[in-house]
Amino acid sequence: xxxxxxxxxxxxxxxxxxxxxxxxxxxxxxxxxxxxxxxxxxxxxxxxxxxxxxxxxxxxxxxxxxxxxxxxxxxxxxxxxxxxxxxxxxxxxxxxxxxxxxxxxxxxxxxxxxxxxxxxxxxxxxxxxxxxxxxxxxxxxxxxxxxxxxxxxxxxxxxxxxxxxxxxxxxxxxxxxxxxxxxxxxxxxxxxxxxxxxxxxxxxxxxxxxxxxxxxxxxxxxxxxxxxxxxxxxxxxxxxxxxxxxxxxxxxxxxxxxxxxxxxxxxxxxxxxxxxxxxxxxxxxxxxxxxxxxxxxxxx
Amino acid sequence: xxxxxxxxxxxxxxxxxxxxxxxxxxxxxxxxxxxxxxxxxxxxxxxxxxxxxxxxxxxxxxxxxxxxxxxxxxxxxxxxxxxxxxxxxxxxxxxxxxxxxxxxxxxxxxxxxxxxxxxxxxxxxxxxxxxxxxxxxxxxxxxxxxxxxxxxxxxxxxxxxxxxxxxxxxxxxxxxxxxxxxxxxxxxxxxxxxxxxxxxxxxxxxxxxxxxxxxxxxxxxxxxxxxxxxxxxxxxxxxxxxxxxxxxxxxxxxxxxxxx
Amino acid sequence: xxxxxxxxxxxxxxxxxxxxxxxxxxxxxxxxxxxxxxxxxxxxxxxxxxxxxxxxxxxxxxxxxxxxxxxxxxxxxxxxxxxxxxxxxxxxxxxxxxxxxxxxxxxxxxxxxxxxxxxxxxxxxxxxxxxxxxxxxxxxxxxxxxxxxxxxxxxxxxxxxxxxxxxxxxxxxxxxxxxxxxxxxxxxxxxxxxxxxxxxxxxxxxxxxxxxxxxxxxxxxxxxxxxxxxxxxxxxxxxxxxxxxxxxxxxxxxxxxxxxxxxxxxxxxxxxxxxxxxxxxxxxxxxxxxxxxxxxxxxxxxxxxxxxxxxxxxxxxxxxx
Numbered sequence: 001x002x003x004x005x006x007x008x009x010x011x012x013x014x015x016x017x018x019x020x021x022x023x024x025x026x027x028x029x030x031x032x033x034x035x036x037x038x039x040x041x042x043x044x045x046x047x048x049x050x051x052x053x054x055x056x057x058x059x060x061x062x063x064x065x066x067x068x069x070x071x072x073x074x075x076x077x078x079x080x081x082x083x084x085x086x087x088x089x090x091x092x093x094x095x096x097x098x099x100x101x102x103x104x105x106x107x108x109x110x111x112x113x114x115x116x117x118x119x120x121x122x123x124x125x126x127x128x129x130x131x132x133x134x135x136x137x138x139x140x141x142x143x144x145x146x147x148x149x150x151x152x153x154x155x156x157x158x159x160x161x162x163x164x165x166x167x168x169x170x171x172x173x174x175x176x177x178x179x180x181x182x183x184x185x186x187x188x189x190x191x192x193x194x195x196x197x198x199x200x201x202x203x204x205x206x207x208x209x210x211x212x213x214x215x216x217x218x219x220x221x222x223x224x225x226x227x228x229x230x231x232x233x234x235x236x237x238x239x240x241x242x243x244x245x246x247x248x249x250x251x252x253x254x255x256x257x258x259x260x261x262x263x264x265x266x267x268x269x270x271x272x273x274x275x276x277x278x279x280x281x282x283x284x285x286x287x288x289x290x291x292x293x294x295x296x297x298x299x300x
Numbered sequence: 301x302x303x304x305x306x307x308x309x310x311x312x313x314x315x316x317x318x319x320x321x322x323x324x325x326x327x328x329x330x331x332x333x334x335x336x337x338x339x340x341x342x343x344x345x346x347x348x349x350x351x352x353x354x355x356x357x358x359x360x361x362x363x364x365x366x367x368x369x370x371x372x373x374x375x376x377x378x379x380x381x382x383x384x385x386x387x388x389x390x391x392x393x394x395x396x397x398x399x400x401x402x403x404x405x406x407x408x409x410x411x412x413x414x415x416x417x418x419x420x421x422x423x424x425x426x427x428x429x430x431x432x433x434x435x436x437x438x439x440x441x442x443x444x445x446x447x448x449x450x451x452x453x454x455x456x457x458x459x460x461x462x463x464x465x466x467x468x469x470x471x472x473x474x475x476x477x478x479x480x481x482x483x484x485x486x487x488x489x490x491x492x493x494x495x496x497x498x499x500x501x502x503x504x505x506x507x508x509x510x511x512x513x514x515x516x517x518x519x520x521x522x523x524x525x526x527x528x529x530x531x532x533x534x535x536x537x538x539x540x541x542x543x544x545x546x547x548x549x550x551x552x553x554x555x556x557x558x559x560x
Numbered sequence: 561x562x563x564x565x566x567x568x569x570x571x572x573x574x575x576x577x578x579x580x581x582x583x584x585x586x587x588x589x590x591x592x593x594x595x596x597x598x599x600x601x602x603x604x605x606x607x608x609x610x611x612x613x614x615x616x617x618x619x620x621x622x623x624x625x626x627x628x629x630x631x632x633x634x635x636x637x638x639x640x641x642x643x644x645x646x647x648x649x650x651x652x653x654x655x656x657x658x659x660x661x662x663x664x665x666x667x668x669x670x671x672x673x674x675x676x677x678x679x680x681x682x683x684x685x686x687x688x689x690x691x692x693x694x695x696x697x698x699x700x701x702x703x704x705x706x707x708x709x710x711x712x713x714x715x716x717x718x719x720x721x722x723x724x725x726x727x728x729x730x731x732x733x734x735x736x737x738x739x740x741x742x743x744x745x746x747x748x749x750x751x752x753x754x755x756x757x758x759x760x761x762x763x764x765x766x767x768x769x770x771x772x773x774x775x776x777x778x779x780x781x782x783x784x785x786x787x788x789x790x791x792x793x794x795x796x797x798x799x800x801x802x803x804x805x806x807x808x809x810x811x812x813x814x815x816x817x818x819x820x821x822x823x824x825x826x827x828x829x830x831x832x833x834x835x836x837x838x839x840x841x842x843x844x845x846x847x848x849x850x851x852x853x854x855x856x857x858x859x860x861x862x863x864x865x866x867x868x869x870x871x872x873x874x875x876x877x878x879x880x881x
Contacts, residue, residue: 122841406761419735429742
């Protein structure tokens with residue numbers, strides 16, 4: 001009986017880990033998209049997630065829009081924020097040092113956080129789950145349906161993004177910019193537009209992450225930094241710029257965190273995940289799944 | 301101490317960028333204490349070769365032996381320490397620093413004091429700083445730029461920028477000096493003075509390898525000439541032999557190399 | 561370090577010496593106390609400006625080094641009764657060691673890995689301050705930290721602490737100016753001028769970046785120890801991410817490549833809440849906005865403003881004459 005309980009719990013941690021890890025994976029992909037187009041680490045990445053969650057809360061619980069509609073409108077709003085950010089703050093700096101751009105994204109993250117506090121205050125907000133909260137039972141672990149939404153939507157996003165980058169003209173153009181900006185400009189790809197698109201895409205992704213996690217984990221104005229850190233962890237662990245690497249690493253990070261919280265101490269769960277990030281930076285900075293040669297070429 | 305006769309020995313050196321082979325299976329040696337010129341049409345791989353010798357790029361295959369010691373995979377700062385210094389085709393000065401400060405950077409590899417010592421201004425670091433200052437002045441004087449010491453390097457005319465690069469390179473006390481098109485953009489008098497300067501440097505015992513398009517200058521100063529074409533050696537001999545080599549003339553598309 | 565800096569230090573020292581006279585004006589008498597915090601903060605921002613302006617690296621973890629100094633001093637003195645001076649040294653060594661561990665792998669890479677590594681490190685330290693309750697008393701913090709004393713003189717009054725903090729800060733200022741005007745400072749500047757030329761001149765960039773990072777961490781640790789002994793009470797919120805961001809902001813506002821600017825930035829941002837009390841919690845909005853505007857319009861910081869104004873006025877004067 002005792003044993004059964006333990007296995008049960010381990011299964012529970014596994015599912016929690018994969019769920020949380022999915023979110024980190026999406027944020028990590030968001031980092032990669034902007035990084036590939038611009039070589040900057042966007043410190044405001046986590047704010048997209050926070051905005052996604054809070055905008056959704058308002059649309060669903062205050063405006064009383066139906067969930068699917070609210071979902072689409074939230075994506076549109078946060079994507080617009082991404083667009084404005086690029087047009088008003090990144091684009092005007094034009095050709096400048098990466099350092100100045102990185103600092104700009106830090107400034108933007110403070111500003112967005114401040115605006116969010118202005119609009120929503122300091123409270124945490126709950127969002128009703130997408131399809132009820134009667135737990136299902138699987139492998140002896142009980143699963144709230146939202147978990148399935150999170151994992152399902154993450155899988156869907158990964159498939160859609162692979163199709164986008166592999167099959168569509170715009171997606172291919174963005175990949176080309178990531179490979180070689182100059183060459184891409186020479187064959188007539190508008191690199192400026194690609195940077196703009198990368199911010200929009202990345203913002204939209206962040207919004208989705210925020211909306212699907214909020215029913216499980218609530219959302220408040222200052223959650224962005226920690227989400228960004230974990231997402232960046234996924235991004236580095238998976239090898240900077242490596243799309244699938246971020247997914248695997250994000251889930252790995254989620255697992256470390258959930259098993260760490262369950263088996264060691266919940267107070268240290270963030271410290272454990274971040275410790276893993278530091279450890280990778282020390283031991284294999286090109287990422288667990290990245291190649292050393294590729295990371296030497298990265299300039300950011 | 302044993303000193304090999306050749307300061308530099310290069311064997312089967314190859315470097316490709318993607319599909320483009322910049323240097324292919326190159327062998328050559330440079331004797332100690334001479335001026336050797338490397339010539340060849342644009343894109344022959346001359347600057348790539350300099351980047352390989354100075355460690356800015358690392359070769360795909362092949363060996364570089366400098367001063368009797370294999371240095372193939374060495375980093376630029378290790379090579380600088382062992383005595384290889386260079387200038388650049390597109391002048392690479394620290395343009396926001398003064399002329400004198402540029403040469404002072406050249407002393408970096410020959411000085412030792414660390415952060416704590418310089419921060420606390422310990423007597424030893426004061427002495428070192430004074431020595432850096434004086435040596436830098438000496439090399440500035442050597443190339444005739446002493447009056448420009450306090451100007452911003454980026455404000456000098458091109459000819460003087462090239463001289464400043466040479467002074468900075470000399471300040472590292474090299475055994476081998478790589479000069480990448482030092483006369484490009486210079487007028488006739490300046491070129492003549494540069495030629496004199498190169499001979500003086502050689503007479504001080506510093507071996508010079510010179511990449512240059514100005515054939516008059518090459519024929520005037522070089523004791524040996526290596527001719528590259530598409531990353532391969534097509535001639536390596538005394539200047540008067542090279543200038544009449546049919547393959548060399550062919551590489552320059554039949555143009556008389558004296559005016560190429 | 562050049563005549564201009566020497567004169568600067570002279571005038572600045574006189575200013576610092578005389579500043580406590582404002583204590584006589586009752587409306588601003590508490591400015592002396594605030595100036596202590598300016599001095600403590602300036603110790604951190606000066607080191608950061610060397611890191612950002614010369615080594616070209618961003619740190620988002622300096623609040624944690626400040627905290628490491630404060631907690632090392634606080635715990636060793638208040639809980640183990642150790643003399644404050646060796647405790648302060650222990651803090652320096654701990655911070656320097658941690659800086660080597662965090663800095664050396666990320667600084668050997670090109671790019672801004674250090675920013676994220678320090679951000680993660682800062683969060684971890686913050687969590688440790690909150691969670692190791694047996695040592696740190698967790699979120700409640702702890703008090704009873706003794707004042708510093710030397711040869712029987714106890715740094716108890718505001719004025720005594722003011723002069724102590726600023727004496728240390730000015731020594732650090734001189735130390736950093738010495739570094740900037742030395743082979744190390746030149747080597748760091750050369751990397752900005754031409755990386756390829758710096759390489760072939762034998763400048764080993766990553767080594768100096770690490771050294772600068774370690775020094776800046778040690779300076780933050782000293783500031784933390786002095787803070788603990790002055791305030792006599794420490795708790796985690798003082799050392800959170802937002803303080804790291806404020807430090808970054810001070811450096812950028814002052815002008816990244818200027819230690820003088822770093823002092824000005826520290827003064828402005830430390831006094832700002834004094835003047836922006838009406839904003840209450842929304843000061844974060846003001847900070848974000850100020851930072852944004854500075855990056856767009858004054859990338860070299862406020863310290864570059866006089867030069868810019870001068871240059872924009874002189875052509876007009878010349879054309880008039």
